[in-house]
Amino acid sequence: NAGVTQTPKFRILKIGQSMTLQCTQDMNHNYMYWYRQDPGMGLKLIYYSVGAGITDKGEVPNGYNVSRSTTEDFPLRLELAAPSQTSVYFCASTDRAYEQYFGPGTRLTVT
Amino acid sequence: AQKVTQAQTEISVVEKEDVTLDCVYETRDTTYYLFWYKQPPSGELVFLIRRNSFDEQNEISGRYSWNFQKSTSSFNFTITASQVVDSAVYFCALMIWSGGGADGLTFGKGTHLIIQP
Numbered sequence: 001n002a003g004v005t006q007t008p009k010f011r012i013l014k015i016g017q018s019m020t021l022q023c024t025q026d027m028n029h030n031y032m033y034w035y036r037q038d039p040g041m042g043l044k045l046i047y048y049s050v051g052a053g054i055t056d057k058g059e060v061p062n063g064y065n066v067s068r069s070t071t072e073d074f075p076l077r078l079e080l081a082a083p084s085q086t087s088v089y090f091c092a093s094t095d096r097a098y099e100q101y102f103g104p105g106t107r108l109t110v111t
Numbered sequence: 112a113q114k115v116t117q118a119q120t121e122i123s124v125v126e127k128e129d130v131t132l133d134c135v136y137e138t139r140d141t142t143y144y145l146f147w148y149k150q151p152p153s154g155e156l157v158f159l160i161r162r163n164s165f166d167e168q169n170e171i172s173g174r175y176s177w178n179f180q181k182s183t184s185s186f187n188f189t190i191t192a193s194q195v196v197d198s199a200v201y202f203c204a205l206m207i208w209s210g211g212g213a214d215g216l217t218f219g220k221g222t223h224l225i226i227q228p
Contacts, residue, residue, distance in 0.1 A: 042115075042204075042218030044218070048215045058214075099146075099161060100146075100206075102155070104155055
């Protein structure tokens with residue numbers, strides 16, 4: 001049981017480039033989430049999904065897109081990367097209102 | 112909208128002292144969950160506790176204890192006989208369980224706890 005896995009661990013992007021952050025969970029959880037953590041701050045919700053084919057915006061969705069074609073995968077797409085998107089990105093999943101299982105995070109720098 | 116306030120940005124204590132981390136939350140919902148997470152210097156998020164809004168019992172787990180008071184909308188976390196390994200950033204978080212599903216966690220800004228040897 002790997003839990004929640006994220007790739008890549010680190011990435012440096014140039015302004016205007018695009019990339020996809022991958023997130024996979026093997027716990028058969030319906031609920032999945034993407035958060036970002038800026039330095040010295042708590043996490044903020046970007047997007048979430050309550051099941052395959054269903055996604056919804058969180059607090060800070062601008063500049064991101066998501067899809068959920070399977071229960072296991074919940075990729076986060078950055079289009080036209082901007083320096084303001086420099087952050088640590090965490091993916092999480094849960095099966096109800098229990099513990100949210102977090103991935104190890106992806107540290108992204110946009111220069 | 113929900114809000115979580117951790118007023119203490121940084122706390123520094125000497126090892127073996129007791130320390131309390133404060134958390135105040137705001138929500139109009141009656142069904143919600145409160146969480147504490149630890150983020151050590153390595154960066155991962157470690158789950159510590161979950162509490163639902165209908166359970167005001169305090170909880171103790173080893174050197175950790177939590178005090179949930181709905182009357183003051185607070186969910187404070189105490190570490191007894193602190194150790195250097197407790198040094199980390201601690202986050203309090205709130206989740207509303209609406210009828211359609213979970214909308215994710217609302218986090219406080221975190222308290223950086225430094226335990227000096």
